[in-house]
Amino acid sequence: MKTDFTKLFINGEWTDGNSDSTINNRNPYDGADLGTIKAASKKDLDHAYQSAQKAQEEWANELPQVKREVMEKAVRIVEENQEMIIDWLIKESGSTYMKAAGEVKVSILSMKEAATYPYRMEGKILPSQVPGKENRVYREPLGVVGIISPWNFPFHLAVRSIATALATGNGVVVKPATHTPVTGGLLFASIFEEAGLPKGLLNVVVGRGSEIGDDIVTHPIPRLISFTGSTEVGRRIGELAGKNLKKTALELGGNNVFIVLDDADIDQAVESALFGKFYHQGQICMSINRIMVHKDIHDKFVDAFVSRVKELNTGNPAEKATHIGPLIDEDQAERILKDIDASKEQGAEVILGGDAKDNLLSPTVMTGVTNDMPIAKNEIFGPVAAIIAFDDDEEAVRLANEHPYGLSGAVHSSSIERGTNFAHRVQTGMIHVNDESVNDEPHMPFGGEKDSGLGRFNGEWALEEFTTVKWIGVQHKRRDYGPFIEKR
Structure with a gap:
């Protein structure tokens, strides 16, 4: 060659x-x-x-x-x-x-x-x-x-x-x-x-x-x-x-949801979210855009998730231990930082990260996010985890379907039937139960709905x-x- x-x-x-x-x-x-x-x-x-x-x-x-x-x-x-x-x-x-x-x-x-x-x-x-x-x-x-x-x-x-x-x-x-x-x-x-x-x-x-x-x-x-x-x-x-x-x-594009129901295995959900959000710096059409967690387990999930995110190595992608490399250019980093700042002005809180050196954006976790904030409305395409709390399944379904995208998604529940029934209600071309949103198998239909x-x-x-x-x-x-x- x-x-x-x-x-x-x-x-x-x-x-x-x-x-x-x-x-x-x-x-x-x-x-x-x-x-x-x-x-x-x-x-x-x-x-x-x-x-x-x-x-x-x-x-x-x-x-x-x-x-x-x-x-x-x-x-x-x-x-x-x-x-x-x-x-x-x-x-x-x-x-x-x-x-x-x-x-x-x-x-x-x-x-x-x-x-x-x-x-x-x-x-x-x-x-x-x-x-x-x-x-x-x-x-x-x-x-x-x-x-x-x-x-x-x-x-x-x-x-x-x-x-x-x-x-x-x-x-x-x-x-x-x-x-x-x-x-x-x-x-x-x-x-x-x-x-x-x-x-x-x-x-x-x-x-x-x-x-x-x-x-x-x-x-x-x-x-x-x-x-x-x-x-x-x-x-x-x-x-x-x-x-x-x-x-x-x-x-x-995608605005993919990762939904953690109140009966989910938190450790399993955290591991899935870690991969689905930060794999390739979140620069994947299937990357998790919104992490939605039931209010009763929200704090436990956030604590466990932040602890794992802190373990991620950021830097030179040529080094095999690196998890988070650069965004494709500085324009992408600037765009995401603007959405972070605008969301903070609307009440969201950055509890980890939120800074960048050139186009190397540190893995970031935000809480207090609502569905109408820029960091939730827009496709992030970067290493920022926006966490949204919800009250019940009905609200989670409404929030999941509120935006005009429908590419991929995931839902976590200890009940396979409950998770599967929930997945049926999300308007998306692909969704995975007790897994993350970044999946592609060459014999399975890959594509989205809506925008x-x-x-x-x-x-x-x-x-x-x-x-x-x-x-x-x-x-x-x-x-x-x-x-x-x-x-x-």
């Missing part, structure tokens, strides 16, 4: 972009220079889409064992280069070693699931209401898929779409986030190039949103746009795609998103069209 990533990958060639601008790739922890990339222009984007379309026509008809062999070889390449990929995730996205290793592991599982798709392109033969007719339904690739990958889990959230699209017979153009051009895009160009993927099927364009952001959606070639990111940007993509009658798979997105990733649900179906009616004997064609 390559180790130097400073060029785009279009039509099987590593090339400079034609834009006048450049992308300066830097380590978010220490600012170290990771390389400069000459950005893609609209001309480059068009070349990428044209290349994908041309290559896809043959790939769509390729034998399933050939597609599977490419996917399986790509898996082996990732397995053999895990430490190099982990190193890139640490230095490019600010991932701790623990997070980066976990991200590569789940990415491998997603790729293995995708390797099964060529043999799961199932069709159906259905009866007809017309005499002598047979109805056949075929599952086919869409054609070309445009993928816009995020910076927080760049490797995994890119590959779950890239691998799915390729395995189902599509061509691909990827635009990674400018913070993570390597781990969100260029690494895959090298992986699949080495795996023997035909030239032109996978293209990676590193460019600024202001220059090619709209065009990757509105270009006439792609039939599906897969995007993971903020709800604000997702709305824009949805509008542009809708105007051009394109499909979208959108995994957007958290459209569609589902993973397993059979991804097959629905990245393919289409065609009805072919077969008339086996001459059809009688009745009086319409009677001879006069």
Whole structure:
């Protein structure tokens, strides 16, 4: 595999972009220079889409064992280069070693699931209401898929779409986030190039949103746009795609609740909350945003939780003992600090942390939070735990559903049935009983409700998103069209 990533990958060639601008790739922890990339222009984007379309026509008809062999070889390449990929995730996205290793592991599982798709392109033969007719339904690739990958889990959230699209017979153009051009895009160009993927099927364009952001959606070639990111940007993509009658798979923001009922095992809930809140500095769409605790156990939970948060190590993500690394940039830290201050003015109390050095924000715990405070209303995307007390189950359900997001969540109770019944009442695409909110399994439907997105990733649900179906009616004997064609 390559180790130097400073060029785009279009039509099987590593090339400079034609834009006048450049992308300066830097380590978010220490600012170290990771390389400069000459950005893609609209001309480059068009070349990428044209290349994908041309290559896809043959790939769509390729034998399933050939597609599977490419996917399986790509898996082996990732397995053999895990430490190099982990190193890139640490230095490019600010991932701790623990997070980066976990991200590569789940990415491998997603790729293995995708390797099964060529043999799961199932069709159906259905009866007809017309005499002598047979109805056949075929599952086919869409054609070309445009993928816009995020910076927080760049490797995994890119590959779950890239691998799915390729395995189902599509061509691909990827635009990674400018913070993570390597781990969100260029690494895959090298992986699949080495795996023997035909030239032109996978293209990676590193460019600024202001220059090619709209065009990757509105270009006439792609039939599906897969995007993971903020709800604000997702709305824009949805509008542009809708105007051009394109499909979208959108995994957007979350305001995920972690609910501790009065009969919960407090120690178990604390451990779950610790992981679900602070894993990757809370920069995960599924991260816990609001910790809601029944008033009768609130103080016990807070004391136990704060005690555990104090044990977390903050600092250089390259050190294996580090739990909390940097936010992706200083703007994120400043945004979160503003929400903390505004919430304090409304009555919330910071009982731990609340300070930052550059973009390294200390793990923070706030109590006295209410659902209308900025730290509860807004997606935090950082290492701040906002704890809300509630009186009873009815209030907890109301508070959980009050905001317009519905991605993930969790509920803790010593009664599995009570916890499950409560989970049914929370308006969210995913929720977990006696666990935390950050879960992703490659065979389970991943996606949200309300402002958290459209569609589902993973397993059979991804097959629905990245393919289409065609009805072919077969008339086996001459059809009688009745009086319409009677001879006069």
